[in-house]
Amino acid sequence: MQKAFEAYNNKDYNTALTLYDSLVNQGYYSSELYYNLGNTHYNMDSLGKAMLFFEKAQKLDPGNKDIQHNIYLTRRKLDSEIVELPDFFLKRWWIKFSGFFNLSLWTFFALFFSGLLVISAFIYWFYDMNKIKPLVKYISVLSFILIIISLLAGNTVKNRIYNNDSLILIKPDSVFTAPDIRSKKLYDLEPGEKMFILDSLKDWYKTELLNKEKVWIKKHNVKRI
Numbered sequence: 001m002q003k004a005f006e007a008y009n010n011k012d013y014n015t016a017l018t019l020y021d022s023l024v025n026q027g028y029y030s031s032e033l034y035y036n037l038g039n040t041h042y043n044m045d046s047l048g049k050a051m052l053f054f055e056k057a058q059k060l061d062p063g064n065k066d067i068q069h070n071i072y073l074t075r076r077k078l079d080s081e082i083v084e085l086p087d088f089f090l091k092r093w094w095i096k097f098s099g100f101f102n103l104s105l106w107t108f109f110a111l112f113f114s115g116l117l118v119i120s121a122f123i124y125w126f127y128d129m130n131k132i133k134p135l136v137k138y139i140s141v142l143s144f145i146l147i148i149i150s151l152l153a154g155n156t157v158k159n160r161i162y163n164n165d166s167l168i169l170i171k172p173d174s175v176f177t178a179p180d181i182r183s184k185k186l187y188d189l190e191p192g193e194k195m196f197i198l199d200s201l202k203d204w205y206k207t208e209l210l211n212k213e214k215v216w217i218k219k220h221n222v223k224r225i
Contacts, residue, residue, distance in 0.1 A: 001033070008040060016040050031061035035070075042074060048170035048191025050074050055168060055194065055225045059161050062099035078192045084210040095160075098153040103161065106154030110147055117143040165197040167207065167222040175215035179204035186215055195222070 004019035020037045038053035054071045061067060086092060101109075120140040124133060170191050177184040179201045195217070199206035204216050 001036075004036065008036065011043075013040050013044050017044070029056075029060075031057040031064065031067070034060070035064075035067055038070060038074075042070070046191075047074055047077060048168060051078075051192040051194070052168040052170060052223050052225065055166070059225065061102070062095075062157070062160065063101075074192060079190050080193060081187060082189075082193060082209050082211050085212050095156065098156040101153070101157075103154055103157045106150050106157060110150035110154060113143045113146045113150060117147065164224050166225045167195050167197060167205065168225060169193040169195070169217075169222050171221040173217060173221040175207075175209075175217045177216065179206070179216045183216070186213070189217075194225075 001019075001023065004016045004023075007013075007016040007019065017037075017040050020033065020040060023033060024037070034053045034057035038050045038057060041047075041050035041053060051071070051074050054067055054074060058064065058067045058071065087095075098106075117140055120136050120143060124136045124140065169189055172188065172190055174188050175186050177186060193209070195205075195207035195209050195215075197205050198208055198214060200219075203219050205219055205222065206214065206216050208214050
């Protein structure tokens with residue numbers, strides 16, 4: 001990593017790319033590694049792979065502002081006809097909220113509040129302390145609510161990390177109305193476009209573009225995030 005970082009700072013992007021790729025090929029992964037790979041590809045004008053690795057980095061560190069900024073810069077640089085339609089605002093809010101902490105922290109919160117709930121319930125039922133029982137009851141209810149929130153948020157983060165249904169186009173390609181090149185061609189897409197897998201048929205994916213349009217694309221020029 002250090003050698004690759006030094007090569008990158010010296011603008012020797014080919015060497016940096018070789019070193020970073022060797023780490024990935026050995027099975028290493030981290031948001032920092034993917035972020036550095038994205039920056040290297042970006043500076044080599046390989047926008048498709050830059051977007052791929054920025055998106056991979058964001059899956060592992062969704063709250064990172066630098067990663068979000070670089071995804072924004074890369075999308076702006078794409079020559080794209082696709083206009084992204086935003087998700088429902090409550091879904092966007094929940095994804096942003098769950099991204100404040102990683103999976104380990106949400107798990108810790110769930111365990112912590114579970115312990116607090118057990119202690120509160122034990123005090124409430126086995127100690128004759130009428131003056132503080134209303135407070136203990138309030139703490140128990142609040143702990144239960146926070147357990148549910150922590151579990152749901154952790155599950156959202158887990159699904160984002162391990163969900164493998166999103167794709168990035170890494171080479172120019174076209175999308176069609178059906179899994180057949182003789183069907184109607186809808187768009188010529190440039191590298192860097194993001195889409196989501198809906199179905200698979202032999203050498204084709206049925207996908208949903210960022211504008212919510214459902215199309216078919218050949219598998220050979222897309223990579224899973």
